[in-house]
Amino acid sequence: MDDGARLRTWTTGAHTGRGLPLVLLHGGPGLADHLAPVAALVDDLCPAHRYDQRGTGGSGWAGTHTIARHVRDLASLLDAWGHRRVILAGHSYGSQLAGYFLLAHPERVAGLIGIAPFLEPWRAADRAAQRARRTAAQQARLVELEKRAARGEAEEIEYLTLSWFTDHADPDRAWEWALASARALRPVNSPMNSQLNAATRADPLDAHVDELAARLPPGSMIVGGSGDSRPADALRRTGARLGCAVVIVRATRFRPAGRPVGVPAARARAGQTPPYRWRRAATLSRAPGGRAAAACRGTWPRRRGGSGRRCRWPGR
Numbered sequence: 001m002d003d004g005a006r007l008r009t010w011t012t013g014a015h016t017g018r019g020l021p022l023v024l025l026h027g028g029p030g031l032a033d034h035l036a037p038v039a040a041l042v043d044d045l046c047p048a049h050r051y052d053q054r055g056t057g058g059s060g061w062a063g064t065h066t067i068a069r070h071v072r073d074l075a076s077l078l079d080a081w082g083h084r085r086v087i088l089a090g091h092s093y094g095s096q097l098a099g100y101f102l103l104a105h106p107e108r109v110a111g112l113i114g115i116a117p118f119l120e121p122w123r124a125a126d127r128a129a130q131r132a133r134r135t136a137a138q139q140a141r142l143v144e145l146e147k148r149a150a151r152g153e154a155e156e157i158e159y160l161t162l163s164w165f166t167d168h169a170d171p172d173r174a175w176e177w178a179l180a181s182a183r184a185l186r187p188v189n190s191p192m193n194s195q196l197n198a199a200t201r202a203d204p205l206d207a208h209v210d211e212l213a214a215r216l217p218p219g220s221m222i223v224g225g226s227g228d229s230r231p232a233d234a235l236r237r238t239g240a241r242l243g244c245a246v247v248i249v250r251a252t253r254f255r256p257a258g259r260p261v262g263v264p265a266a267r268a269r270a271g272q273t274p275p276y277r278w279r280r281a282a283t284l285s286r287a288p289g290g291r292a293a294a295a296c297r298g299t300w301p302r303r304r305g306g307s308g309r310r311c312r313w314p315g316r
Helices: 036-038 068-081 091-104 123-133 137-146 153-167 173-183 190-202 205-215 232-243 263-272 290-295
Strands: 009-013 020-024 047-051 086-091 107-114 221-225 246-249
Touching: 009 036, 020 036, 020 068, 020 091, 036 047, 068 091, 068 190, 086 091, 091 107, 091 205, 123 153, 137 153, 153 173, 205 232, 221 232, 221 290, 232 246
Parallel strands: 020 047, 020 086, 086 107, 107 221, 221 246
Antiparallel strands: 009 047
């Protein structure tokens, strides 16, 4: 990076020259990359890039985190990978980073896929839904652990599991999935989380919706889960404000230790979502939005009210 920091990256997938590169932006903030299963799903379509954001995983760094710093990191990585334009697919906080990058560098974004994005007021509804999924004892324990100045390894895993299991709609497996995620994604960079959350509250993407709508490339989409504790209606309102497709699949927003969010249902449904028509609606994506975004060449479908011209598929 321009300040000497070194970031751990991965590049996988087909380099056929026919599909635009896909860059996967993991969530957090403060977690390491967990999107390898998603990258594997587009191996035969396009090159896919992932990286640990600075301060996480193999990208050790101890400075102050800002949105501008992370936007510069992404721009530097695109330069290092030799890409002028890419498809950005961001999950949770990664969708925020993709949005801020679009505002700063619209000429470098050929498409944007926001998976469980942070837009519109959602915290009150989200917290209410999560509380409803916890027992009184679980909620009390979560508050107790949250207030501790320091937590041991076992307590940290318990705290993360209590925080995350409510993101899963299946009550029979929610704890199992959250526990696996907590063990796999330790340690969490808490200062990074606090600093970037404060930065996004100070300059929320909601304040830039008109600018985002003007810069959002045709064919971009929002993907949400029907079992997400955040209401799907909020995502639909966001999609209407941005003028992009919204796909609500039978999934939840955070399953990094399990299957990627909504992949099977996105294949079947995404092509049926107006205003876009696709040549192969039933197999629009292997990752949400990925097949349309990464494999489509020629003409992107136009925005709402446009011609709805179809994509041309490589080798089809």
